[in-house]
Amino acid sequence: MATTNPLQFIQQVRTEVAKVVWPTRREVMLTTVMVFILAALTAVFFALVDVVIRGGLQYVLNMFG
Structure with a gap:
């Protein structure tokens, strides 16, 4: 297993974090709203199935019971 210098490791981590594309506030809000809408639709669907x-x-129990 290769060992790395702690300073080199921190530099590599900072380089990788710099590559991350963080979502904008609008994107976060939009996806959050979509999650709530889809969760509500799923809840309604399963309630109807129930x-x-x-x-x-x-009906079956009343027919035979």
Whole structure:
């Protein structure tokens, strides 16, 4: 395993961090809003699936019970 000098390691880390493209405030806000919208849509979808399955089960149980 190659060992590196701590000073050299810090320089490499700083070089790599400088390459990172940080998102703008607008991009962060837009993606945050999109996550909330998609989470809400997913919750509604699964709630509807739950209602349909529950109704189907109640129908089958009432038919045979």
